[in-house]
Amino acid sequence: MSTNIPEVPVDIPRDGDLRVGPLDPFLTRRKEKQPSISAAFKNLKICKEKIGRATSRWFFFNSISANAAKGPYYESMIETIGEVGKGVEGPTSYEIYNKYLDMEVEDMKAYVSTFKRIWDEYGCTLMCDGWTGITRRSMINFLIYCKAGTVFWKSVDASGKVKNTNYLFQLIDNMVEEIREKRIVQVVTDNATTFKLAGQKLMDKREHLYWVPYSAHCIDLMLEDICEDPMVENVVNNARFVTTFIYNHNNILDIMRTHTHGRELLRPTPTRFASQYIALDSINGQRGNLIRMVAYEE
Structure with a gap:
């Protein structure tokens, strides 16, 4: 018995034939050579060195401390530049101090607003700290502490002001109004007489608020009083004489x-x-080394 089955011609590509079958891409070897692990690491090392030279040169030229590289945004800056790639110009100084600074301010306001819900629910502590800068300007900083952390609220330039009890009371009272009285549980300042009297006036006006002095400042004042003891003063003077001589x-x-x-x-x-x-x-920690130094023959 015979069957008439038509023969299907099989067209097999020969060497040099430009025709490509549907399975050829899966069966033929790729002409590209995959880089070895050592070559890949070498290329990565070269790229890192180029980035290191460029960023370090920028640090050196602008007299920026190398510790700035430890900041939280240094690595993210490098990563963003790498993602964007070539052909993009960096921001100008005008854009940094105007456009991008305004954007950062808005982001910070949005970040601080997330704390306000915690202030409403659990309350917060208003902290006041005064200091004098290298330009002899007297500044008073206000910070807010809550269970989620501490945020800087405002800095007031008190240069040329008489920082008496009335001025400090009015300044702190305005901060309480600005933050909202119902949110604040206590106000913390240093233990200076003017701040102490201002805190008492604040408690008289707002009965639910408490004024509390800084514990650290109280300890500092205690240590300062201890230094007035003749025996302690003599030890400090001797230590100052030794270090000055060295x-x-x-x-x-x-x-x-x-x-x-x-x-x-x-x-x-x-x-x-x-x-x-x-x-x-510090001197006591090097006591043994200092003794060996004195006994050193040279």
Whole structure:
């Protein structure tokens, strides 16, 4: 018995034939050579070095501290530049101080607004801190603390103002109104007499508020009083004499740095707070090295 089955011609591409079958892309070998792992790491190392040279040159030319690279936005800046790629110009100084600064301010306002819900629910603490800058301008900073963290609220330039009780009371009272009285549980300032009296007036006006002095400032005042003891004062003066003598003689200073392995001594300064005790702790920590330095034959 015979069957008439038509023969289907099979067209097989030969070498040099330009025709391509539907399965050829899956069966033929790719002509591209995959880079080796060592080559890929070498290329990555070269790219990192180019980025390092360019960014470091920018740091050096503009006298920017290298510690700025530890900031939270340094790596994100590098990543964003890499994602965007070539052909995009950087922002101008005018754009940075105008367009982008305004955008950052709006973002920060939106971030602070997220804390206000916590202030409404749990309350917050208004903190007031005064300081004098290198230009001798007197500034008073206001910060707000809550369970979610601390945010900076406002800075007031008090230069040329008489910082008496009435001025400080009016300033703090205005901040309470601005933040809303129902949100604030307590107001914290330093323990100066004017702040203390201003806090008392604030509690008289707003009965649910409490004025509390800084614990750190109270401790600093205690340490300052201890320094007035003749025995403690004598120890601090001796430590100041030793460090002044060492740092006024280069040869002795070099010997000290050799024995302390390059570590410096903190010198007591005639200021309040805990600087004297920190300096004494620094000297005591190098006690053994200082003894070896004195016994050094040279």
